[in-house]
């Protein structure tokens with residue numbers, strides 16, 4: 327299991343989590359450790375329970391049994407962007423600035439430049455392309471520089487250049503000690519991870535421990 331046998335304390339520890347929707351048992355004893363300074367991938371077939379696991383990881387869903395322990399601030403990028411079309415991009419940033427109690431939007435502006443997303447501040451989500459909406463979704467998860475990042479297919483709709491920028495950003499955050507877990511579908515992205523957990527029959531298995 328990743329994290330065991332290392333000195334790094336996990337920022338996220340999931341133990342023995344079970345979750346059913348009605349009679350459908352999606353998670354059946356899933357375990358996951360994400361230590362500081364680790365970039366961990368979660369892969370699996372459609373419907374294998376990846377989003378369910380991440381929603382449980384951030385506390386949006388309650389497991390039927392099992393435990394979840396988190397340390398530090400959490401940034402969650404859900405699979406489907408939760409944006410409000412009454413607000414412009416800038417108003418979203420202001421809203422989250424208040425929620426996160428940030429003195430400035432300095433980090434948000436850095437991320438806007440990093441994700442090549444400048445010039446959209448006065449637009450509403452409905453006026454943005456799908457990829458640009460996703461950039462906003464990701465930015466809202468990262469703008470408070472959380473210690474634990476939980477990202478559910480964060481690069482859906484990104485063009486190749488932005489896709490590469492995302493991975494450079496993730497690697498930089500990992501190297502700065504953040505803990506990152508990413509749901510991915512893309513085989514050519516697996517080499518970015520320190521460890522890849524395969525979700526099969528409701529359990530996560532790691533072929534190799536975290537590097």
Ligand SMILES: Nc1ncnc2c1ncn2[C@@H]1O[C@H](COP(=O)(O)OP(=O)(O)OP(=O)(O)O)[C@@H](O)[C@H]1O
Nearest residue numbers: 347350352370371372373374375376377378379405
């Ligand atoms: N709120 C819900 N109510 C009932 N069933 C649900 C609910 N959410 C998810 N499911 C079911 O649980 C299973 C796992 O869903 P989940 O979204 O976690 O899978 P996933 O691995 O993230 O899928 P994908 O790769 O398609 O995003 C699916 O069969 C799904 O239909």
